[in-house]
Amino acid sequence: MRYIIIITSMILFIISSCKTNITSNEKTILKIEKVSLSERTRGTIRDITLSNGKLIYSINGNINSQEIPQNDWSKIVEYVEEINTEGISKLEAPTTKRFSDAALASHITITKNGSDYQSSTFDSGNPPLELKKLYDEIQRIIQTKKSR
Incomplete structure (x- = not known):
């Protein structure tokens, strides 16, 4: 017994x-709070922030806010989970056009569990391979929202 x-x-x-x-x-x-993409050069500053259900898009200080569908946010979360957030600051950019203002200098910041993880700087349109899916999805969401 x-x-x-x-x-x-x-x-x-x-x-x-x-x-x-x-x-x-x-x-x-559920702890991925937001993902931000910042792109800058001498004459342009673009800041894009995605969070659950919301897109905030700023060009040179002009701020727009729009709702995004849950499936878009879910796709962002899926791509963030594939990334080693601890190591994104050490990723090497494949090109260096940003050094001569031939491309916007970009970086992605992921806010997860209350901590910010910022990537190394890369040329706009040409992120490190590890960030490519996330970067392309952010760009797709922005283009979709601009066209509406």
Whole structure:
């Protein structure tokens, strides 16, 4: 009888710890608060911020705000989860046109779990390979919203 109680207790403990791990993974997904893209050169400053359900787009201080569909935000979250946010500041840009003002100097900032993770600077339109899907999705959302 004592063995049955011990075995039952161990099984319940294992099941409860598995549920805790699943819950903590779900919370991590929800902790991506916003993603920002900043592009700058001598005459232009573009700041784009995406959060759950909202797009804030600023060109040279003129700010526009629009709603975005949940599936667009879900796609952004999916691409952010593929990125090692701890290491994005060390990613190397494939080109250097921004050094001569031939391209806007860009960087992506991910706010996750209350911390900001900023990428290294790269040329607009040519991000490091690890950020390409995220960058392209941000650009797609912006183009969709501009055309409306």
